[in-house]
Amino acid sequence: MGKWTDGTGTLTVAAREVPLEVAASYRARRRGLLGRDGIAGAMLITPTNSVHTFGMRFAIDVAYLDRELRVLSVVTMRPGRLGMVRPRGRHVLEAEAGAMAGWGLRPGASVQVQVTAGPSRAG
Numbered sequence: 001m002g003k004w005t006d007g008t009g010t011l012t013v014a015a016r017e018v019p020l021e022v023a024a025s026y027r028a029r030r031r032g033l034l035g036r037d038g039i040a041g042a043m044l045i046t047p048t049n050s051v052h053t054f055g056m057r058f059a060i061d062v063a064y065l066d067r068e069l070r071v072l073s074v075v076t077m078r079p080g081r082l083g084m085v086r087p088r089g090r091h092v093l094e095a096e097a098g099a100m101a102g103w104g105l106r107p108g109a110s111v112q113v114q115v116t117a118g119p120s121r122a123g
Contacts, residue, residue, distance in 0.1 A: 004046045011042050011093070013103040018042055018095075022115055033042035033060065033094055042095040049089030052082045059097035063105055064089040071109045074100055111123060 004024035018037040019041030023029045031044050032054050045051065051062055056079040062088040064072040072086055077095050093100075093111070105111070 004044075005075050005115070006116050009113060012112040012114070013105050014109065016103055018103060020044060020115075021114065022046070022113075038096055039094070042093050042099070044091055044093055047092040049076075049087065050083050050085040051094065053077045053079045054082070055069070056080075059096055061093075061095045061100040061105075063100055064094040065091040065093060066112070067091075069109050069111050071105060071111070072087065073107055076104060092103050 004022060006025050006028045007022050009020045009022060011018040021039070021041070021043045023032060023043055025043045029048060030050070032045060033039055033043060035057075037057055049064065053060060059076060059078045061074060061076050062083060063074045066072055066088050067090045069091065072089055075083070077083060093105075
């Protein structure tokens with residue numbers, strides 16, 4: 001995919017479709033999941049190769065992706081943690097803790113992203 005923009009769409013993991021939010025602008029990446037009590041589906045933060053959970057209200061699964069959207073690693077992070085930098089990482093997927101195991105998302109898997117709408121006004 002070329003230049004990423006904020007919006008919504010679908011994440012496809014092992015033939016399973018998951019609702020997706022895309023945070024590509026500086027403002028959207030900075031906000032991420034802060035101030036929320038959960039997320040239905042996943043959030044793609046791009047470009048980035050590290051995340052933190054300071055100020056988060058819930059534990060999250062974090063999948064680090066390379067430029068081809070292949071999963072490099074998956075970790076679960078509790079609130080108040082700083083994630084490791086993944087040098088080959090270009091994107092990060094975030095979801096509620098436990099969700100990614102249910103989707104079968106693991107290192108080596110590839111995901112597909114279909115962006116269907118521009119920035120969401122929900123907030």
